[in-house]
Amino acid sequence: MFAPSSVRRAAVILVAAVAALAAVPGAARAEPAVPTQLNAADTLLLNGVRQAGLWEIPAGQMAAQRGSSATVRKVGTMIADQHVKLDELVVAAANQLGAAIPATPTAEQQGFLKEMQNNKGVQFDQIFVTRLRAAHGKIFPVIGAVRASTRDPVVRKLADDANIFVMNHMKMLESTGLVRYERLPPAALPPAQDLSGTAIAEANIGMLAVNPVVLWLVLLGAAGVTVAVLIRLTRARR
Numbered sequence: 504m505f506a507p508s509s510v511r512r513a514a515v516i517l518v519a520a521v522a523a524l525a526a527v528p529g530a531a532r533a534e535p536a537v538p539t540q541l542n543a544a545d546t547l548l549l550n551g552v553r554q555a556g557l558w559e560i561p562a563g564q565m566a567a568q569r570g571s572s573a574t575v576r577k578v579g580t581m582i583a584d585q586h587v588k589l590d591e592l593v594v595a596a597a598n599q600l601g602a603a604i605p606a607t608p609t610a611e612q613q614g615f616l617k618e619m620q621n622n623k624g625v626q627f628d629q630i631f632v633t634r635l636r637a638a639h640g641k642i643f644p645v646i647g648a649v650r651a652s653t654r655d656p657v658v659r660k661l662a663d664d665a666n667i668f669v670m671n672h673m674k675m676l677e678s679t680g681l682v683r684y685e686r687l688p689p690a691a692l693p694p695a696q697d698l699s700g701t702a703i704a705e706a707n708i709g710m711l712a713v714n715p716v717v718l719w720l721v722l723l724g725a726a727g728v729t730v731a732v733l734i735r736l737t738r739a740r741r
Contacts, residue, residue: 541602545658548649549597551642552665553604556590558612559583559635565619566631575628578675582635589668596661632681639673640687 541549559582566579597604608616615634622630646669650662676682 541600541655541658542653544645544649545653545655546602548645548653548658548662548665549593549600549602549604551645552589552593552661553597554609554612555638555642556586556593557605558608558616559638560586560590561616562619562631562635565616566628569619569623569627570631571624571628572679574679575631575681578679579631581675582672585668585672589665592664593661596657599657600655628679629681632676632679633683636673636676636682637687639669639676643669643673 561583563579563581563583563586567576567583568579570576570579593604596602615630618634619627619630642665646662646666650659650666653659653662
């Protein structure tokens, strides 16, 4: 007969081995892939690009007609035309993803358009450049963040396209000589990453994949040791 304490110890070893195997995610079987869902950042990009076109197209058209300088009129025309193309891209992306996007400018954007309508000459030029440059500066970091982390290929392609348009528009607006750089808000930098050797090692350890075959061999080995211990205990008591 086995001693009660020996049986309990053997049972504890087996339970611990099984528990260790069960605790490792993905060791026994691969789960089916889950379709990619749009997250808050993806939606923010879609809405932001669409929202920009809804007011910057009429703003550019207004500048093309009312700008006091040839440069402002040219910039207004180019920005309006290019935003029409970008708007077509974001609408196509939203349709492909089944996402709802805005249909009208925000109250703030409508206020910008009204402000432009109520001014003329050099003052109109300054308002046009200042408002659009600020708007492009806000959407620019959003594009970069989404491009770096989105899991959806449609959103990634839209971020690529939007990045080109926005960068060009910022350069066009700056070519007027009316951008007041000293009044631009300070850059909002992302949190600093820990790039120390310890942090990288911990991250790598967390990403290690465990071979299920190895785990089963460990489990069988533990069971074999338990059986051997029980046999020795039985022989010793005879």
